[in-house]
């Protein structure tokens with residue numbers, strides 16, 4: 291703690307040392323909350339799509355447990371959106387449909403394809419949350435901690451899905467690559483729109 295009085299409080303703030311010149315710090319945090327709420331909403335819809343197809347099957351309880359954790363994540367970001375008066379994404383109606391469709395379509399391909407979908411999405415979310423944790427400074431310690439704890443649960447979801455045979459899904463590399471690309475696009479769009 292001693293000996294770093296010079297610049298530590300500058301370098302530990304959100305967005306530094308690489309705060310983009312066109313974004314103020316509070317805009318940066320608002321964007322993070324917007325995209326995270328959108329992502330957790332999308333996750334809820336993906337699992338709802340999976341449950342619609344597989345909910346009564348043998349993987350139903352596994353999927354439901356992950357789904358219930360997503361509901362907690364979503365609730366936390368819904369509260370942050372309200373508390374900080376962040377404009378939610380305008381694309382929520384799209385994620386409502388696209389998330390469910392992705393979950394249901396992969397579930398229709400089989401349990402392993404549903405698990406492959408979970409692995410792909412959670413890997414993208416993991417990298418996304420890791421980037422946010424790195425960018426958030428000490429003045430956003432609570433938000434940082436929230437994201438860290440959700441990230442740990444997303445990694446558990448990935449591991450659960452891998453253990454359930456995700457990689458044995460038909461055309462796994464193709465399926466995984468397509469879902470990751472779609473997830474990254476959704477993140478890009480929800481940050482901005």
Ligand SMILES: [Fe+2]
Pocket residue numbers: 330333359360363440444
């Ligand atoms: Fe989540």
Ligand SMILES: [Fe+2]
Pocket residue numbers: 333360412443444447
């Ligand atoms: Fe998740």
